[in-house]
Amino acid sequence: MTQQDTALDEIWGSIWLDGTLVPAGKAVVSAFDRGLLYGDGLYETIRVYSGVPFMLGEHLRRLRQGAQVLRMPVPDEDFIRRAVDSVIRANALEEAYLRLTLTRGVDPDDWSKLEPCRPSLIVMARPLPSRDYGDGFALAVSPFRVDPASPLRGVKHTGIMPKIMARRLAADEGCQDALLLTPDGFVGEASAASVFWVRDGVLFTPSLDCGILDGLTRMLVLRVAPRGGIPAEEGRYPLERLLQADEVFLTSSTWELVPVKRVGESDFAAPRPGRVTRRLIELYRQEVRRLIEEDLS
Ligand SMILES: Cc1ncc(COP(=O)(O)O)c(C=O)c1O
Known part of the structure; x- marks a missing residue:
């Protein structure tokens, strides 16, 4: 057992691979897996609250929609749900980050064909890393773009090198994340989060036709805003x-709502989170509790 295997086991415990649980350090895929060779795969990042995978049905719906675009077969929902539950239970997780990856699997022949292969499902989860967002993130305006004209817009595929580079270039400028614009200069999204802002009490967020991901946290924030009397516009x-x-903030399943203190050279006034963002955080947490209790009952 190498040092790396031990480190993987310590962080990830057991993961689901090819229909069974395996120790993380022993979980290997074929060198011919198309996910590895071409980024031919899809993924979902899911927040686990009190041992419950939050909005799993919605994540699976998004996965299926992406699979339709990529013409990729998806294992049936019960099978995926069993895999997710097995990983949460095997690792006795309560508050956790869970990643589900589906690759097209091994194709011995031609990279350019999309012949049906046997898809490979990988589910891994770990306790949620402790998070300290301080008084908010600084965002660099990225040279990378979101493209509303791309046939892959909104598909959560595993080929995310542009997003990794966007985050890395932002880090070089001392920023925690990057803001990606459309080619026409409209606001898009962050490297792995949706973006919102508040002006004169009104909540704004880019519409999906900007080519952004249909974020589930974004959807919930738009759902709860009217309950707090906060008008919203896309x-x-x-x-x-x-x-x-x-006020500006980012949203994602694992981050929930994170305040932004700066975009490019522009600072946003303290306190952060601001008044409206704080109210939305409260409403979001209430909604999470409600949905989790519904799931547990
Ligand atoms: C590009 C992008 N936008 C937005 C999000 C947020 O999506 P969700 O709220 O569904 O986690 C993600 C999550 O990974 C993402 O990768």
């Missing part, structure tokens, strides 16, 4: 609109 907004905001 649209195509030039960067200047965001830079004039009173």
